[in-house]
Amino acid sequence: MASASHVTIRRRAAVLFIFVVFIMVGLIGRLVYLQSWRSPWLAENATDQRIREIPVEAKRGIIYDRHGRELAVSTSSESVYAIPAEIRNPEETAAKLAALLTLDRDALAAKLKKRQSFLWIKRKIDAAIALEVRKLGLPGIGITQENRRNYPQGRLAAHVLGFTGIDSQGLDGVELTFDSYLRGRPGAIVIEYDARGREIPTATHRYAPPVPGQNLYLTIDTVIQQIVERELEKVLRETQAKQVSIIALDPATGEILALANKPDYDPNDFAAFTPKLWRNNAISNAYEPGSTFKIITTAAAIGEKVVQPEDRFFDPGAIEVQGRHIHCWRQGGHGSQSFVEVVKNSCNVGFVNVGLRLGADAFYRYFAAFGFNKPTGVDLPGEARGLMVEHAKVKPINIATMAIGQSIAVTPVQLVTAAAAIANDGVLLRPQIVREARDVEGRVTRAFAPDPVTRVIEAKTAQTVKGILEKVVEEGTGRNAYHEGFRIAGKTGTAQKVGEGGYAQGRYVASFVGFAPADNPRIALLVIIDEPVGPYYGGVIAAPVFGTVVRDILQYLQVAPQGGPAGKSAPEAHVAVPPVINLPVADAIRELKAAGLAARTEEAGDRVADQVPKPLSRVPAGASVLLYTQTPRYAAGEVTIPDLTGLPPREAATLLADLGLLIAPAGGSAGADRQDPAPGGKVAPGTKVSVHFGDAGKFGNTGNTNIKPLAP
Numbered sequence: 001m002a003s004a005s006h007v008t009i010r011r012r013a014a015v016l017f018i019f020v021v022f023i024m025v026g027l028i029g030r031l032v033y034l035q036s037w038r039s040p041w042l043a044e045n046a047t048d049q050r051i052r053e054i055p056v057e058a059k060r061g062i063i064y065d066r067h068g069r070e071l072a073v074s075t076s077s078e079s080v081y082a083i084p085a086e087i088r089n090p091e092e093t094a095a096k097l098a099a100l101l102t103l104d105r106d107a108l109a110a111k112l113k114k115r116q117s118f119l120w121i122k123r124k125i126d127a128a129i130a131l132e133v134r135k136l137g138l139p140g141i142g143i144t145q146e147n148r149r150n151y152p153q154g155r156l157a158a159h160v161l162g163f164t165g166i167d168s169q170g171l172d173g174v175e176l177t178f179d180s181y182l183r184g185r186p187g188a189i190v191i192e193y194d195a196r197g198r199e200i201p202t203a204t205h206r207y208a209p210p211v212p213g214q215n216l217y218l219t220i221d222t223v224i225q226q227i228v229e230r231e232l233e234k235v236l237r238e239t240q241a242k243q244v245s246i247i248a249l250d251p252a253t254g255e256i257l258a259l260a261n262k263p264d265y266d267p268n269d270f271a272a273f274t275p276k277l278w279r280n281n282a283i284s285n286a287y288e289p290g291s292t293f294k295i296i297t298t299a300a301a302i303g304e305k306v307v308q309p310e311d312r313f314f315d316p317g318a319i320e321v322q323g324r325h326i327h328c329w330r331q332g333g334h335g336s337q338s339f340v341e342v343v344k345n346s347c348n349v350g351f352v353n354v355g356l357r358l359g360a361d362a363f364y365r366y367f368a369a370f371g372f373n374k375p376t377g378v379d380l381p382g383e384a385r386g387l388m389v390e391h392a393k394v395k396p397i398n399i400a401t402m403a404i405g406q407s408i409a410v411t412p413v414q415l416v417t418a419a420a421a422i423a424n425d426g427v428l429l430r431p432q433i434v435r436e437a438r439d440v441e442g443r444v445t446r447a448f449a450p451d452p453v454t455r456v457i458e459a460k461t462a463q464t465v466k467g468i469l470e471k472v473v474e475e476g477t478g479r480n481a482y483h484e485g486f487r488i489a490g491k492t493g494t495a496q497k498v499g500e501g502g503y504a505q506g507r508y509v510a511s512f513v514g515f516a517p518a519d520n521p522r523i524a525l526l527v528i529i530d531e532p533v534g535p536y537y538g539g540v541i542a543a544p545v546f547g548t549v550v551r552d553i554l555q556y557l558q559v560a561p562q563g564g565p566a567g568k569s570a571p572e573a574h575v576a577v578p579p580v581i582n583l584p585v586a587d588a589i590r591e592l593k594a595a596g597l598a599a600r601t602e603e604a605g606d607r608v609a610d611q612v613p614k615p616l617s618r619v620p621a622g623a624s625v626l627l628y629t630q631t632p633r634y635a636a637g638e639v640t641i642p643d644l645t646g647l648p649p650r651e652a653a654t655l656l657a658d659l660g661l662l663i664a665p666a667g668g669s670a671g672a673d674r675q676d677p678a679p680g681g682k683v684a685p686g687t688k689v690s691v692h693f694g695d696a697g698k699f700g701n702t703g704n705t706n707i708k709p710l711a712p
């Protein structure tokens with residue numbers, strides 16, 4: 001019974017299947033027929049319409065800096081198109097055009113025979129060539145206006161601006177995020193043709209004009225951007241880092257005044273650079289911040305009142321948390337200190353204690369308020385969000401390491417935004433990159449007002465934190481950021497990079513975050529030096545960059561020097577670092593001691609090849625100068641060998657050092673009488689010049705004369 005009905009069902013199913021297959025085959029056959037055999041006929045009918053539309057590109061909006069200086073402009077450019085249906089002789093047309101436009105003749109001919117209503121031959125060509133094409137008067141070939149994007153400042157602010165593609169569409173930077181403002185709407189020229197494809201001269205040509213794009217005014221200040229890029233290029237050269245970044249913003253408005261990464265690229269010719277260089281690391285890179293993150297721990301601890309500035313802490317050198325020892329960076333520990341001293345010394349053990357006092361709930365509340373673990377919402381593409389242990393899974397050991405900026409990843413823009421919130425008396429503002437958009441008549445179509453996100457700490461807490469961070473620069477680990485007369489507040493950071501299976505040996509990120517003037521901040525700034533070669537402490541290599549950039553910006557903003565904190569004179573005397581490059585190490589150390597400075601040698605050679613800070617930098621008395629004996633860090637390019645004849649050793653050494661050359665001295669202590677290479681030759685910086693000095697008496701004993709450097 002059951003088996004019989006099964007057979008019936010199976011037979012019915014088979015019949016149905018065959019029926020469906022027949023229908024499918026029929027449909028496919030019809031499709032193939034229409035697509036291939038009937039296709040020319042269909043296309044002929046389609047292109048036989050008498051109306052043709054030639055697109056007219058809208059002029060893309062200009063990008064200005066905050067003071068109306070041009071950063072991106074569009075210049076008119078001409079493009080050659082074809083209307084294949086109007087072409088009489090495709091072979092001849094292709095031959096003539098291919099010669100003029102340096103195109104492949106056969107490929108072009110094949111293209112022109114296609115049944116298409118419109119196609120581009122070559123876009124954005126030179127005006128002279130466009131004129132030649134016009135002169136040919138080829139039927140079915142025309143020229144229309146397009147735009148070519150131009151960045152008159154070259155590489156300046158490349159990572160902010162981004163670039164555009166062949167259709168003038170934004171591909172990166174604000175060109176991408178504000179494409180809808182900049183783009184405008186394309187227009188068209190409508191041309192009527194007779195039945196044989198000739199343009200009807202008397203027919204009405206309709207012109208739908210394009211709507212030009214809006215102009216953008218960025219928050220960027222070209223001068224501040226230049227200051228920042230100049231110092232970045234310098235520090236990239238000096239530290240041979242993998243990459244370096246700076247973000248500068250106005251803490252009162254959240255406006256980004258400068259943002260740059262080096263190495264960078266030229267947006268005029270972006271395709272010639274590896275896409276890796278297009279990446280905006282300042283917003284796309286999440287990194288372990290290290291000690292700079294202690295400003296967040298400090299703000300949270302003061303805000304939660306778990307610590308007072310004068311509370312005492314004891315650092316025996318290490319602290320045990322969940323069976324793991326966390327060491328202070330200072331061997332043997334800092335001993336007994338106040339909380340202010342803990343911050344000044346960047347004491348790990350002190351901060352671990354503070355973090356544990358705060359506890360997970362409070363700490364995570366501040367992380368969220370300060371905007372970590374979510375993008376800041378800056379209007380630039382590719383922003384990362386950072387990384388941290390989930391609140392529900394966090395253990396005391398995580399709290400302990402996060403308190404010192406480890407086992408957490410943040411983006412540079414997150415960290416500088418958080419620092420700016422402290423500077424802004426506790427109110428966190430969304431960082432912004434565009435001030436306003438205007439139409440071609442100059443009317444403001446959209447203005448971007450400061451965008452407060454949340455209050456992270458009370459104003460009074462912010463004041464306390466600012467005071468402590470100012471002490472870090474005056475007397476603590478941030479001393480190298482100090483400049484006489486400027487009240488700078490900030491924090492150094494040095495973090496070991498995380499590699500596969502733990503921390504990566506010898507790979508560090510040195511950084512400095514802060515703001516100035518401390519009592520009325522005009523600028524918040526973050527410096528990041530990623531994988532420097534040689535010294536890697538943030539206090540040694542990032543703090544001086546921060547100090548120089550902030551000093552130059554404040555001078556540009558006409559913030560008068562204040563003569564030290566609270567109107568007092570500077571807490572310490574400052575001295576100029578004497579030039580000691582090319583001196584024997586022992587002499588260099590003696591020279592530095594005489595100037596009231598300490599010396600530290602990083603390498604084992606016997607003659608100084610380079611020094612940090614550079615000669616004539618002003619530093620607090622007692623600061624350390626790093627001496628290198630093997631790794632000079634010089635500018636690229638060539639230098640001319642000077643004539644050293646008659647110069648005593650010290651003068652010859654100083655002169656060569658100023659030029660970036662090394663000395664290999666021989667002979668006595670009087671004037672030079674032989675040198676190799678000879679004067680006038682061109683050599684790479686860092687080249688060693690052998691100099692022979694005469695015996696004392698021949699030129700007079702001038703070997704120990706103290707010489708002023710030639711040029712500051």
Ligand SMILES: [Zn+2]
Pocket residue numbers: 315328329330333334335345346347348349350
């Ligand atoms: Zn310590």
